[in-house]
Amino acid sequence: MASRHTRRNIIKGLGGAAALTTLGAGPLRTALAKTMADDKTWKQVSGTTINFISENTPPTTAISKNIESFKELTGINVQITQLQLGDLVKKVALDFGSGRSAYDVIYADPWQVLSPYHKALVDLNTLNGKDGLPAVPKGLDDFIPTQLAGAGxxxxREKLYTLPYDCPTMIWIYRRDLFDKYHDQMQKDLGFDPTPSDKITWEQYYQIAEWFNGDQAKEVKYGTGHQAKQYDSLMCDFTNVLMAYGGEYFKNGDKVGLLGSAEPGPCTLDQKPAIEAAKFYQKLLKIADPGSTSWDWTGVANAFENGRFAMMPEWHEFAGSLESGPLKGKVGYAPLPTGPKRSANLYGGTGIAINGNAPDEQKKAAWLFLVWATSPQTQLAGLKAGGGTPTRTSVYDMPEVKKASHPPTDMPNMLTADTMKVAWDKDHIGLRPKIPVWNQADTAIFTELSKMLAGRQSPEQTMKSAKDKIDSATGA
Structure with a gap:
């Protein structure tokens, strides 16, 4: 089957451009004008042009299709560039290094843009409701707290650099039809209720996977699949287990993950919880679909849809495309299993920021765009068009959104809503270190883990080697 589960293609399975008409200029413009600011406020820098650089993500795809609604509201022209994240990081780095502002609004990935370049971004507190500019509607408290801290x-917390824009997070995605069909037999054979939730431990997840590897369920060959390619996806897949076992990349990992640090201290991957997590992960991958070590998040989603295995840790926004394909109505969603410490669900969300080198008129125009792009009205319209998952509590509280969290639904990402309320809680969210040299650390982690999965080194050697490389990168 051809790959179709890219982040940009998620929207295509939900009606594509036709669905995006829900972002129509008239109703949205009226709603925003009445609830947020008057025409004079919105039009104060009419005629300005700003440039927005973003990763290829569902929210940006949705907004780009209907950017005329923002232009009608404000008179501001927005030129949007969508790239793969690696290419975006390179262009932003060059822009900051030159001291210019080719890009006024920046998709500021917390690890690859915010951490190393935060000093080049505008403190949004200086614009929020200041000097005739509109304030964030419903206030900053309307953003999901862990996302505001993790992305912003x-x-x-002295300076706010971004407003939360998207929020992909890893959860447990599984074949609900198979778990329902074989529930009683699985419970009898395994000795526990196998219904996916954070009450299931990672050891029990392993047992469930082994059960499906047997001959009892003919629909799938394997119990579990993983995004364990030697790439960022492998770090993500492993980190869920690491944090569940109580492992951390650095001491005070919660703070380093939530707020970030330029000097995180020595890496702690050589400590016992991290080594135990590596041992379990090695054991789990030995019984997983053998294709796992060749898949990133897209590959594992395609294999799941093709019926190769019964469950996987995966980014929650893949629900949008899974629910538009052959498995529509057959998929279930739950927080990831619990380890000796907790259930950890890795967060991968990003905020949008303003280039500190931009001229004042562009900064004002960029702020108006940030307010509009992250407003409840725009997030609701984007949700209806498959444009990603809201980052605001008030959107989830809307009656139509609550209704859409149960089938049948025209907002398939909302089928994960109950799970996400748990996954984004401070006790469940997984936050990788927000450090300026994260790229080097990430590479060290997935490189060493790949050696372990290939049988070339032990879990102890893997964690020690990764620690040494990370300490070299941080200067610890």
Whole structure:
């Protein structure tokens, strides 16, 4: 089957451009004008042009299809560039290094843009409701707290650098039809209720996977599949287990993950919880679909849809495309299993920021765009068009969104809503270190883990080697 589960293609399975008409200029413009600011406020820098650089993500795809609604509201022209994240990081780095502002609005990935370049971004507190500019509607408290902290700040909460824009997070995605069909037999054979939830431990997840590897369920050959390619996806897949076992990349991992640090101290991957997590992960991958070590998040989603295995840790926004394909109505969603410490669900969300080098008129125009792009009205319209998952509590509280969290639904990402309320809680969210040299650390982690999965080194050697490389990168 051809790959179709890219982040950009998620929207295509939900009606594509036709569905995006829900972002129509008239109703949205009226709603925003009445609830947020008057025409004079919105039109104060009419005629300005700003440039927005973003990763290829569902929210940006949705917004780009209907950017005329923002232009009608404000008179501001927005030129949007969508790239793969690696290419975006390179272009942003060059822009900051030149001291210019080719890009006024920046998709500021917390690890690859915010951490190393936060000093080049505008403190949004200086624009929020200041000097005739509109304030964030419903206030900053309307953003999901862990997302606001994880995407918006660096080092402390004094300066706010981004507004939460998207929020992909890893959860347990499984074949609900098979778990329902074989529930009683599985419970009898395994000795526990196998219904996916954070009450299931990772050891029990392993047992469930082994059960499906047997001959009892003919629909799938394997119990579990993973995004264990030697790539960022492998770090993500492993980190869920690492944090569940109580392992951390650095001491005070919660703070380093939530707010970030330029000096995180020595890496702690050589400590016992991390080694135990590596041992379990090695054991789990030995019984997983053998294709796992060749798949990233897209590959594992395609294999799941093709019926190769019964469950996987995967980014929650893949629900949008899974529910538009052959498995529509057959998929279930739950927080990831619990380890000796907790259930950890890795967060991968990003905020949008303003280039500090931009001229004042562009900064004002960029702020108006940030307010509009992250507003409840725009997030609701994007949700209806498959444009990603809201980052605001008020959107989830809307009656039509609550109704859409149960089938039948025209907002398939909302089928994960109950799971996400748990996954984004401070006790469940998984936050990788927000450090300026994260790229080097990430590479060290997935490189060493790949050696372990290939049988070339032990879990102890893997964690020690990764620690040494990370300490070299941080200067610890």
């Amino acid at each position: 700040y660096f080092g402390d």
